[in-house]
Amino acid sequence: MIRAMTLADVDAVLAIEQAVHAHPWTRGNFADALASGYSGWVDELDGVLRGYAVLMLGVGEAELLTIGVATSSQRLGLATHLMQWLESQAQSYNFERLCLEVRPSNTAGLALYCKTGFIEIGRRRGYYPAANGREDAILMEKRL
Template sequence: MSAPASAAAQDGVDRLTYAPMVMADLDAVFAIEQAVYPHPWTRGNFVDSLASGYSAWTLHDGDALAGYFLLMLAVDEAHLLNVAVAGARQGQGIGRYLLDKVAACARGLGAESVLLEVRPSNLRALDVYRRYGFAEIGRRKNYYPAHNGQREEAIVMRFVL
């Protein structure tokens, strides 16, 4: 008899290691970024974020990267710039685990809330954010690049710490 899905997901999270993102992680980070996003960040975006001193963290399962996030502090609010879970690891509770780490990191930086933008078409992410407790606070028109030169709005969400 197999373990319940939640127990299996927890087992998968328990063996992950959480560590600051370093330049040596960028090949694996960029590979996930390209695989999971239709309009990924460039490698230069990650290099610039690390050089700017943003809080950047990774989750590894042994030698394999399972996910990552980048967080920027702006006064008393943390802005979640990027978060991703490796495609093969999605649906295993890692997104929620990363959001727990985002909240802990933001608190450690003295933030009172976490802000993020998400595409309305990214239904899976929207569901994860809403279930976590993020609430929509606005929209940004023409924020994201979309197919055929079009633009997609962003849903702005906030989680109060």
């Protein structure tokens, strides 16, 4: 079941984030996002959080800021289901597009985004910190 993220979820969300991302958000990042009114969602089954996503809602568009699925719940279609949920949320606001940034080295993320209809629209050179310096960000969008 997908439901709104609350502050009570942040520790469980952070545990997933730290397990699946090389450069994870901090507890403060999640708390600040919720306090700022960003749209946070969690997928929960039998009281266990399996995945999460955070959207920033703007004028005419939503931006996916972070998404993650617990290692034990990967390869079950949950990320695709979360992406479809996010798209439906953006459409409910009559947004024109859903956008995101992704590392070129994030092959699983790129495959998910392409599978769910995103296209590359640009790059930000040296955007992300990386083990050997900096890594580009691929800008992607899906028209709604």
